[in-house]
Amino acid sequence: DAMVIQNPRYQVTQFGKxxxxxxSQTLNHNVMYWYQQKSSQAPKLLFHYYDKDFNNEADTPDNxxxxxxxxxxxxxxxxxxxxxDAAMYLCATHTGAGEQYFGPGTRLTVT
Amino acid sequence: xxxxTQLDSQVPVFEEAPVELRCNYSSSVSVYxxxxxxxxxxxxxxxxxYLSGSTLVExxxxxxxxxxxxxxxxxxxxxxxxxxxTAEYFCxxxxxxxxxxxxxxxxxxxxxxxx
Numbered sequence: 734d735a736m737v738i739q740n741p742r743y744q745v746t747q748f749g750k751x752x753x754x755x756x757s758q759t760l761n762h763n764v765m766y767w768y769q770q771k772s773s774q775a776p777k778l779l780f781h782y783y784d785k786d787f788n789n790e791a792d793t794p795d796n797x798x799x800x801x802x803x804x805x806x807x808x809x810x811x812x813x814x815x816x817x818d819a820a821m822y823l824c825a826t827h828t829g830a831g832e833q834y835f836g837p838g839t840r841l842t843v844t
Numbered sequence: 845x846x847x848x849t850q851l852d853s854q855v856p857v858f859e860e861a862p863v864e865l866r867c868n869y870s871s872s873v874s875v876y877x878x879x880x881x882x883x884x885x886x887x888x889x890x891x892x893x894y895l896s897g898s899t900l901v902e903x904x905x906x907x908x909x910x911x912x913x914x915x916x917x918x919x920x921x922x923x924x925x926x927x928x929x930t931a932e933y934f935c936x937x938x939x940x941x942x943x944x945x946x947x948x949x950x951x952x953x954x955x956x957x958x959x
Contacts, residue, residue, distance in 0.1 A: 737887075764945075773853075775934060775949035776888065823887050827945055831876040831895050831938060835887035 736760050737836035739824050745842045746814050754809040754839045756824030765807045766833065767799060768823040776823055782807060811841075819843045846871040846937050850950035857925055858958045865920040865953045867909075867935030876945070877918040878936040879909055882952075888934060894918065905929075930957045 738757045746752040758765065763784045768776035780789045782801045796818070798810040811818055821840050825833040849868045857863045869875065876895050880888040892903040899911040909920045918935060932952045938945040 739887075773952070773954075775951050778947070821885075825887075831945060832878055832890045832893050833888075833945065833947055835880075835889070838885070838887045840885060 737824055737826060737834055739822075739836035739839050741839060742837060743840050743842070745844060746811075747844055748816065749813045752811050752814055752841070754811075754822050754824075754841070756807045756809070756836055757805050758807075758824075758826045758834075758836075759805070760826055760828070760834065761804060762826040762828070763804065764827055765801065766825040766827075767797075767807070767809050768825065770821040770823055770838075772820075779809070814841070814843045816843050846875065846939060846948045848935050848937050848948050848950035850935055850953050852953050853951065854954045854956065856956045856958055859927055860924045862923050863921065863925050863929075863955065865933050865935075865955065867918045867920065867950060869916050869918065869935070869937045871937060871939060873939050875937045875939050877909075877911060878938070878947075879907070879918070879920050880934045880936060880949075882932045882934065884931075891920075891933070925955070925957050927957050927959060929955060931955060 740755050766781040767779045770776040779793045800808045821838045823838045824836045827833045847870050851866045878893045879891040881891045882888050892901045894911045902908045907922045932954045934952045935950040936947050938947040
């Protein structure tokens with residue numbers, strides 16, 4: 734059974750048109766993460782939530798926002814996508830054993 | 845600050861041959877170490893992890909990694925690879941900080957298994 738679910742798997746948006754990616758988890762963990770992964774690169778942490786506490790990485794652009802209405806759901810909002818924002822976006826949570834559990838990702842294309 | 849170095853960006857290897865993917869890390873504190881595998885257009889899947897105890901850890905599909913503290917390494921090995929092992933492999937390190945794990949990933953190694 735899927736434990737971290739991301740929808741949609743593929744998203745196409747237009748330059749400058751706001752887009753929202755969603756993530757849900759069935760593990761009931763209090764920490765959730767959003768990563769950006771560009772082709773042939775390592776995942777880059779954008780931000781994480783510890784319960785409702787939002788923690789932004791210092792180099793995450795203001796164009797990226799997030800919401801976590803409850804433990805299960807977390808959203809990534811890109812207010813004005815640029816061509817450079819085309820990437821795979823990965824959502825993750827973590828288990829008590831120290832590892833992170835990733836969703837399948839959403840591949841964002843900006844036209 | 846912690847960092848991870850994966851020296852090889854691509855590793856081609858013939859099917860049924862052995863392989864080693866190298867990973868070195870640096871950190872000022874004790875760390876957890878991980879290997880993740882990523883298949884095309886998919887998320888990362890945990891392959892194996894070192895938290896404490898035995899320095900040799902194994903996965904269910906024949907991979908193993910050995911934590912070497914003196915050399916700050918966590919190399920991934922498999923004695924005989926299969927076509928299905930073709931994927932990208934990421935080494936990662938984390939330290940527990942304030943209740944969450946800040947994970948630093950290496951730049952990845954693409955394993956290409958040649959029939």
